[in-house]
Structure formats: structure tokens, C-alpha cells
Amino acid sequence: MADVAADMSTGTSASLSGRSDGHDSERDDEHVTLAVNSTRYGGWKHVSIGAGIERCARDFTLSVTARWPGQDTAVSVRQGDRCEVRIGEDLVLTGWAYASPVRHDPHRVERGVSGRSLTSDIVDCSAAGEPSQWRNLGVVQIIRALVSAYGIEVVDQTGTADTLSDHTVQPGETVFESVDRLLTMSRLLATDDGRGRLIIVQPGSAGAASDAIVVGENVLWGGGEFDFSGVYSEYQCKGQQAGNDETFGAAASEVSASITDTRIARHRVKLIHESGNLTNDLARRRVAWERDYRITKALETTYAVRGWRQSNGRLWIANQMVHVVDPLIGFERDMLIAEVRYTKGDRGTIAELTIAPPDGFFPEPNDEHKARKVKKGKKGGGDNFEYLLPADWEKNA
Structure with a gap:
């Protein structure tokens, strides 16, 4: 497989696509490059790049396959090399190369690079x-x-x-x-x-997506488990804090808080023993978070859309609010993009978007669940989950 290299002010650019003219058939703004050791590699045939608000280290896996006979691909990356991954001109990951897998058989050889964000340490x-x-x-x-x-x-x-x-x-x-x-x-x-x-x-601080996720328009596939086995009618948190002149005795050794969830009909109690120094305020926040987070995880859903960019040219990114219309599942509401994975392979260039209600990610200590009013779904659709969450999400001031 022939490499195509050209001098650049920052080093060398190498296309691994195997095309003699050095051009890829993909859109320029969805062209993935890996920059490492003053060389920028492009032409990757298989791509997976993931990021999300519940993880602090995004990851990438890039690979290219060469057919025998012919010149082998050249990917000069070693474990521990600092690298940058871009989609078009957008820097999506700065981190470390952790692996450079090689697989071969009598017909082809596949070389790749995978790694994670600097925060992986x-x-x-x-x-x-x-x-x-x-x-x-x-x-x-x-x-x-x-x-x-x-x-x-x-x-x-x-x-x-x-x-x-x-x-x-x-x-x-x-x-x-x-x-x-x-x-x-x-x-x-x-x-x-x-x-x-x-x-x-904060949830939704990346703004609103310009496009909606609409089944029948831009959704390739979607689905979720909708497993409510981890949801309870009451959450209790117990712990203790260090005593001082103002807080001592039972006030320090028996810190507790509880909250109920009237959406769950039968009696189900979850007790949380919190280690560390627990105050009454932190205990109240803890149970409120646990209640909303578990509903959020139960409604988590993944959708695949064609391409990595929205109609305004911006990438789909995590922590954006997006309106979801799915009459098959029963969504017609604003949701939070909790995770995004950019993939490229045999099925084409796809963005996999994991969405969830933002309630379980909300950082404020107030019990906003009781303060929100349920809104009816728009005509022609309707929302099957209005009894659990409001149809649209608005951040409390």
C-alpha cells in the first residue's frame, strides 16, 4: 500500500487510504487525522471516537487495512506518544497513544492506533x-x-x-x-x-443542538432497555461528620436524609451509607441526586444518525440539549446528549448519540422535580413518559 506524503510547516502528512492521488472520498469536514511526532496521519478506514459527560477520559481507535501483495502501511506511533485527534479542523481529543495493534492473515494486514485523553492518567x-x-x-x-x-x-x-x-x-x-x-x-x-x-x-451547558432527533427523518436506528429494576420509592442516606464545638454528639454521628419518589407505586427503599464527612445539606443533595439519576438511567436511549455533523456544520457533541421525537418508543421531549461516539466502518460514517433526561445530572440542591409542571406532548406525537418527567426541560434560574 502506497503512502502519500507532503511537507507541511508542522511536519509530514501521510495518507493511509491507499489512493495514489492522496485524496479521500469522505467529506473534508469529516476527515479524521491523528497528529503525533510532527506527523499527521489520515485516510483511516475504521474510526471510533467517544466522549461523554459521565466519563472524564475520551477515547479513540483508528485503523487501516492494507491488502497483500503491496507496500505496507506506515504508522510510526509508539505507546506513550502524545497525540491529537481532529475531525476536519475540530480538535476532539488530546491524549496518549496506549496501543498500536497489528493483525494480519494471508490476504491483508491491519494496523491501528488507540488511546485516551490526557485525563486518563x-x-x-x-x-x-x-x-x-x-x-x-x-x-x-x-x-x-x-x-x-x-x-x-x-x-x-x-x-x-x-x-x-x-x-x-x-x-x-x-x-x-x-x-x-x-x-x-x-x-x-x-x-x-x-x-x-x-x-x-452543568447539564446542557454546551447549548442546544441545531437539529432534532426525529425517527423517520434522520435516525438510522435507536433503542434502549428501559429497565426500572434500579428505581426505588424512597432513598435514604446515612453517615457521620467530624465533631466540633458547634456540631457534636448525635448531630455529628447520626447524619441522615431521605426523599421519596411518588412516581414509584410500591414500597421500595434504597439505603446509602456515605463514607467521609457528611453534612445534613450534603445528605439531602445525595438522596435527591440518587432519585433523579436512577430515573435518568432507566430512560437512557441510543440513536444513530448519518454523519458526524449537524445541518449547521457543527459536530454532534455531548452535553447538548436536543429535542427527540420518537413515536415508536414514545418520546417527544427535550433530552440531554450524555455521550457521543463517532464511528466509521462498513456501515458508513455514523454518530451514535446516547440521550437521557437531564434531571439526574442537574447540579442544584433544590428539589426541582416538584417545582416543574408536566407539559403535554405536541399534537400528532405525544409522550409516553409524561408521568415521570416534564415533556420539555427548562433550567431553573
Whole structure:
């Protein structure tokens, strides 16, 4: 397989498509390139790039197949190389190459590269630095201290002012496990961006998608499990906090909160024992998050649409609000894009969008569920889940 190379100001560009003219049949704005060691590789035949608001490290897998006989593909990438992945001119991932798989048989050889965001280090690695305990600091300040050993930049888009009286790293936990405890307690979300930074976000802060997801128009396929076995009628949270001159005795050793979900008819109780320093306010937030999050996961659905870009030319991205019309499942409502995966292969160029109600990701401590009014679905469609969630989502001011 012939390589096509041209000098660039930043290095070399190599097409792995096997075309002698160096051009790919795909759209220019959906052309995937991998930049590593001053070389930019393109012409990938199989692509998978994923990002989501429930994970802080996006991933990629790129591969190309060459047929024998002929010149082999040349992908000079080693484990640990820093790399950038772009779709057109959009930087979608900055991270590390973790693997360079090779597979071959008598007819062909396939070479690839896979890797993850810079933030993958805080997912994999232990929180073993110093200090290991913080007192009376803001949540974001503690997160910055936890990830600093791995050189990860933190961007706070929420402006949260939550302060914890105590946070201690538990033995053996990874950096992100410690961060995740902070996020769950404070009802915050952390993801990464194309530059490999850790981003603390609010649901829907990426704005609204310009296109809707409409079955019969732009949906190739869709579906979900709609499994409510993990949903309960009552959630209880119990724990304790360190005593002081103002909080002592039972007030410190018996911290608890509970919340009910009247949407669930029969008696089902979920008890959460929270480790660490638990305040009454954090316990209330914890049960509110648990209730809404479990409904959210039960209604999670995935749709596949043709192409990676919307009609305005922008990529489909996670944390956007999108209107979904699916008369087969029964959706006619605004939903949150929780995860997006850009794929290319035998089925073509496809964006797989995992959508869910935003309620379970909402960071505010108030019980907004009771404050929202159920809206009837639009004429001609209707929504089968109005008894669980409002038809449209509006962020409370």
C-alpha cells in the first residue's frame, strides 16, 4: 500500500487510504487525522471516537487495512506518544497513544492506533500524593489539588462555592475515584474537552443542538432497555461528620436524609451509607441526586444518525440539549446528549448519540422535580413518559 506524503510547516502528512492521488472520498469536514511526532496521519478506514459527560477520559481507535501483495502501511506511533485527534479542523481529543495493534492473515494486514485523553492518567492512577486530606476548602480547590500531580488542568464552568469541612483520600483509590466522591456529594459533573482538560460542567451547558432527533427523518436506528429494576420509592442516606464545638454528639454521628419518589407505586427503599464527612445539606443533595439519576438511567436511549455533523456544520457533541421525537418508543421531549461516539466502518460514517433526561445530572440542591409542571406532548406525537418527567426541560434560574 502506497503512502502519500507532503511537507507541511508542522511536519509530514501521510495518507493511509491507499489512493495514489492522496485524496479521500469522505467529506473534508469529516476527515479524521491523528497528529503525533510532527506527523499527521489520515485516510483511516475504521474510526471510533467517544466522549461523554459521565466519563472524564475520551477515547479513540483508528485503523487501516492494507491488502497483500503491496507496500505496507506506515504508522510510526509508539505507546506513550502524545497525540491529537481532529475531525476536519475540530480538535476532539488530546491524549496518549496506549496501543498500536497489528493483525494480519494471508490476504491483508491491519494496523491501528488507540488511546485516551490526557485525563486518563487520573482515571488509572492512584491518589498517592501529598497532602491526602483537606479541611474547609472548596470542592474545585480540592479537585485541582488531587489532579495536580498528573499535570491536568481543571476548568470550572459551574462557579460552585461548595466548601467541605473535610475530604480524605481513601486507601487504594484512584484520583478520579476520590474526585468522583466529591462530584457525587456536590451533584457536579466532570468530563474532558478536546484539549485534555478536566471540565466541571452543568447539564446542557454546551447549548442546544441545531437539529432534532426525529425517527423517520434522520435516525438510522435507536433503542434502549428501559429497565426500572434500579428505581426505588424512597432513598435514604446515612453517615457521620467530624465533631466540633458547634456540631457534636448525635448531630455529628447520626447524619441522615431521605426523599421519596411518588412516581414509584410500591414500597421500595434504597439505603446509602456515605463514607467521609457528611453534612445534613450534603445528605439531602445525595438522596435527591440518587432519585433523579436512577430515573435518568432507566430512560437512557441510543440513536444513530448519518454523519458526524449537524445541518449547521457543527459536530454532534455531548452535553447538548436536543429535542427527540420518537413515536415508536414514545418520546417527544427535550433530552440531554450524555455521550457521543463517532464511528466509521462498513456501515458508513455514523454518530451514535446516547440521550437521557437531564434531571439526574442537574447540579442544584433544590428539589426541582416538584417545582416543574408536566407539559403535554405536541399534537400528532405525544409522550409516553409524561408521568415521570416534564415533556420539555427548562433550567431553573
